[in-house]
Amino acid sequence: MGNPILQVENLVKSYGDVQAVRGVSFSVEEGEVFGLLGPNGAGKTSIVEILEGLRDLDSGRVSVCGLDPQRDSQALKHEIGAALQSTSLPDKLRVMEALRLFSSFYKRRRNPEELLKRFGLEEKRNAFYSQLSGGQKQRLALAMALVNDPKVLFFDEPTAGLDPQVRREIYDIIEELKREKKTIVMTTHYIEEAERLCDRVAIVDHGKVVALGTPRELKSHSGGTTRIEVRLAKPEPDGSLKKLEGVADARELDGVYVIHSHRPPKTIVDLVKHLEAEGNELVSLEIASPSLEDVFIEMTGRRLRD
Amino acid sequence: MRNFATLTRMRIQLTLRNKMFLFFSVIMPFGFFFLYAGVFAKGQPAGVRFFLGPVVALTVMGSFWGLSAALVMFREQGILRRFHVTPVTPSDMLASSVVANYFLMFPTVLIEFLFARFVFHVTDFGDLLATFILISIGTVSFASLGLVVASVTNTMQETQVINQLLWLPLIFLSGATFPLAFLPHVVQNVSLFLPATYLVQGLQRAIFSSIPIWQLAVQVGSLAFWAILTFFLSAQLFRWEPEVKVRRNAKLLVLATIIPFLLLGFWENKYGNIPAQAQSALDSLSGPSKSAPPPDSQAQPDSPK
Numbered sequence: 091m092g093n094p095i096l097q098v099e100n101l102v103k104s105y106g107d108v109q110a111v112r113g114v115s116f117s118v119e120e121g122e123v124f125g126l127l128g129p130n131g132a133g134k135t136s137i138v139e140i141l142e143g144l145r146d147l148d149s150g151r152v153s154v155c156g157l158d159p160q161r162d163s164q165a166l167k168h169e170i171g172a173a174l175q176s177t178s179l180p181d182k183l184r185v186m187e188a189l190r191l192f193s194s195f196y197k198r199r200r201n202p203e204e205l206l207k208r209f210g211l212e213e214k215r216n217a218f219y220s221q222l223s224g225g226q227k228q229r230l231a232l233a234m235a236l237v238n239d240p241k242v243l244f245f246d247e248p249t250a251g252l253d254p255q256v257r258r259e260i261y262d263i264i265e266e267l268k269r270e271k272k273t274i275v276m277t278t279h280y281i282e283e284a285e286r287l288c289d290r291v292a293i294v295d296h297g298k299v300v301a302l303g304t305p306r307e308l309k310s311h312s313g314g315t316t317r318i319e320v321r322l323a324k325p326e327p328d329g330s331l332k333k334l335e336g337v338a339d340a341r342e343l344d345g346v347y348v349i350h351s352h353r354p355p356k357t358i359v360d361l362v363k364h365l366e367a368e369g370n371e372l373v374s375l376e377i378a379s380p381s382l383e384d385v386f387i388e389m390t391g392r393r394l395r396d
Numbered sequence: 397m398r399n400f401a402t403l404t405r406m407r408i409q410l411t412l413r414n415k416m417f418l419f420f421s422v423i424m425p426f427g428f429f430f431l432y433a434g435v436f437a438k439g440q441p442a443g444v445r446f447f448l449g450p451v452v453a454l455t456v457m458g459s460f461w462g463l464s465a466a467l468v469m470f471r472e473q474g475i476l477r478r479f480h481v482t483p484v485t486p487s488d489m490l491a492s493s494v495v496a497n498y499f500l501m502f503p504t505v506l507i508e509f510l511f512a513r514f515v516f517h518v519t520d521f522g523d524l525l526a527t528f529i530l531i532s533i534g535t536v537s538f539a540s541l542g543l544v545v546a547s548v549t550n551t552m553q554e555t556q557v558i559n560q561l562l563w564l565p566l567i568f569l570s571g572a573t574f575p576l577a578f579l580p581h582v583v584q585n586v587s588l589f590l591p592a593t594y595l596v597q598g599l600q601r602a603i604f605s606s607i608p609i610w611q612l613a614v615q616v617g618s619l620a621f622w623a624i625l626t627f628f629l630s631a632q633l634f635r636w637e638p639e640v641k642v643r644r645n646a647k648l649l650v651l652a653t654i655i656p657f658l659l660l661g662f663w664e665n666k667y668g669n670i671p672a673q674a675q676s677a678l679d680s681l682s683g684p685s686k687s688a689p690p691p692d693s694q695a696q697p698d699s700p701k
Contacts, residue, residue: 142481144637167483177478180470182413183406194402195482234478 095120095242095273096141101150103136110136112297113150118242118290121271123264125288127278127382129394133297134277135175138246141275142172155241168197171240173231175247181220185211185230188219189237196238209233209263225256232263243267245276249283261286281382281394293386300389309380315339315350317378317387318357322347323371335360343393350384399488400495407496411462420462422504425455429508433516444516446681448508449600450572452527455504456534457566457592459497460542461559467493467546468555471638480636487631494539494627501535526602526609529616534595537623541591541653544626547633548642548650566592571600576674584671589661594618597670605677614660614668622656629653 094117103111111133118124126134139145141154143163152159155169179188189202206212209229214222222230228248235243248264249257257280264287267274278284284291285305293301293308301308315338326347331340336353351357354377365372378384386394411417429451437443470476479489512518521527545562549555567573569583570592576584587593598615601607609616633646664670 144477144480164483164485167481170481172481174474174477174481177474179478180406180410180475182410187406187409191402191406192482195399195484 093120094118095155096124096275097151097153098137098141099151101137101140101152102148103133103140103145104148110297111140111147114292114294114297114299116292116299116302118273118275120273122289123268123272123274123276123287125276125278125284125291126294127281127284127288127291127386127394128294129279129392132294134294135246136297137294138244138275138277142170142174142244143167168238169241170244171235171238171242172244173228173235173246173248174244175250177231178227179219179230181218183219184216185219185222186215188230189233192234193237198238200237200239202237205233205236224252225259228252228256228260229263232260241273243272243274245274247277247279249278249280257283279394281386284382291382293382293389295386295390295392301385305382308382308385315352315384316354316380317384318349318351318354318361319376319378320347320349320361321345321373321375322365323373324369326368326370330364331361334364339388341387341391343387343391348387350388399484400492403484403488403492404496404499407466407492408499411466411496411500417462417500420458421455421500425451425458425504425508426511428454429511433512437516439516441516441518442681444512445518445520445522446575446600446604446677448512448518448521449598449603450575450596452505452508452531452603453534453570453592453596453599454567454572455501455508456531456595457538457563457572459501459535459539460545461563463493463497463539463542464545464549464555464559465552467543468549468552471546471635472552474638476636477638486634486636490543490627490630490634493543494536497539498532498535502531505531520606522603522606523608526607526612526616527599529609530595530598530602530612530619533616533619533623534599537591537619537626538595540623540626540630543630544633544650544653547630547635548646550638550641566590569593571596571674575678576671577678581671585665588664588668588670589657591619591622591657593670594657594660597674600677601673605673605680614664618656618660622653625656626653 096118098117099115101111101114102109114137126137128134136145140147140152141159143159143166146160154166157166157169159166186202186206189205193199193202206215209232211226211229211233214226219227232245232248235245245264249260252260261283264274268287276287288305290302290304291308292299331337331347331349334349334357336351336357337349338352339350341348349357358375362372383394432447432451433439433444437447476489509521545555545558549558569579569587570590571579571587572592576587576593576597579587594615598612601612629649629652633643633649
């Protein structure tokens with residue numbers, strides 16, 4: 091591929107006895123939207139914070155825009171923009187003041203007025219930060235990440251805690267940035283978000299990258315199967331569901347039987363017959379089209395969502 | 397440098413929008429002023445002039461209260477975290493706190509002087525240059541103390557507890573509330589270990605006894621040295637992130653802030669004459685007393701020169 095703007099090799103980071111990042115490697119091309127998908131506590135935020143130069147790494151090599159985040163953190167900060175998790179602004183700071191203040195820190199700047207307009211915050215220009223809604227705060231956070239027209243953007247869980255409608259607004263904004271060929275590294279634990287926004291996704295679990303590729307590649311890697319989730323009246327012995335027609339894989343996760351099938355209609359018919367013969371009953375049945383969730387289940391034996 | 401300037405402006409703006417500031421930095425100092433001027437000095441110009449030093453010192457020392465609280469709040473709420481990802485440095489952040497505090501405190505001090513002049517008819521304010529320098533150095537040093545407190549505490553509650561523990565001895569043992577000469581000898585000996593004493597006594601000597609700056613070298617020098625030391629330490633101990641806990645060696649570094657006044661305290665206890673100077677200032681206010689003639693003020697009661 092072309093020229094990576096960001097490279098990570100064998101990154102390791104521990105906090106005391108806890109190894110948060112255990113040998114992660116990936117690279118991001120210019121103009122790409124790269125996603126780190128994984129459950130909370132997987133180490134995504136640690137990775138991103140090391141890339142931003144906010145935390146020191148224990149071992150491995152990292153380069154962002156040709157700079158070492160640890161050694162050249164000051165120079166790097168002029169090149170990146172970030173919407174971090176769990177940050178905030180002073181309550182009594184006005185929206186426009188925040189944009190002006192933060193843009194004043196950089197050598198290269200974008201017009202704050204234009205950002206205000208673009209992020210739909212014009213009406214709120216004189217509002218105090220404390221008066222903004224959750225969605226407006228997040229829009230401001232994204233606008234602030236752009237004040238220095240950065241080469242690489244980091245969005246750490248950009249939609250966490252927002253309601254679905256606001257989440258879609260944020261998706262629109264990120265899609266627009268994507269059209270402008272901005273390089274974005276984002277973390278998320280929402281499958282929908284990763285599939286919709288990311289060119290490539292690294293699935294992260296327990297501090298490791300367990301799979302990496304475009305969403306399409308990842309899904310086809312999982313065999314292009316359809317996920318069928320069933321609840322049963324009585325527990326089913328291990329392995330018996332694997333023998334059903336068209337089944338690639340079947341496992342029990344928290345009382346739900348998750349079956350991956352190449353031929354869903356055949357599998358369902360066979361399942362019903364099997365249950366009848368065993369004197370078991372179907373309580374519920376759901377069919378989900380292939381998603382990154384399946385890749386995650388396959389790689390980790392767990393679900394991404396709780 | 398530019399970051400420092402814009403941050404300073406932001407801090408001033410934010411503080412002026414904060415109602416707590418109005419109470420701690422404006423209403424409380426003026427409360428002290430009128431209590432001292434009206435009750436202790438009974439409205440007499442000489443008395444008001446005598447108490448002006450302690451009142452100004454209280455205003456100046458109050459800096460560390462608001463500053464530590466603001467910084468800890470900024471860290472707890474993740475505001476510092478947001479600045480961390482920008483090119484802003486810890487020194488930008490800390491220096492802007494100190495300078496913003498200076499600009500916010502100065503009008504209060506100025507109004508205290510104007511009250512003294514126009515309400516209580518004090519005409520002579522002693523050595524203005526020495527007063528100005530002491531106020532400036534005092535503000536920076538106590539603001540830096542606030543920054544150190546902010547750096548070694550993890551939560552707002554901890555900060556408030558430490559602030560209380562520092563504040564009470566600073567105001568009661570330094571002569572800021574009760575004139576040093578009123579305090580028992582043992583307490584006077586203890587007071588010589590406190591930076592506040594040097595600020596209070598320095599200001600009182602500059603304003604009341606018209607002592608010029610070069611004769612206040614001990615006060616100015618010790619406070620200036622301490623200001624630099626505490627500021628440097630606060631930059632070393634600075635933490636952007638709430639989850640990053642205080643470093644283990646931090647407590648030791650904090651002990652370093654005590655050393656200058658520990659040494660000076662021993663020296664002053666052995667060779668110094670600060671309590672004697674405080675006594676003579678008090679004597680010249682209340683009339684000649686049976687004690688030895690005042691060493692540096694031959695002035696008449698009620699009109700010290």
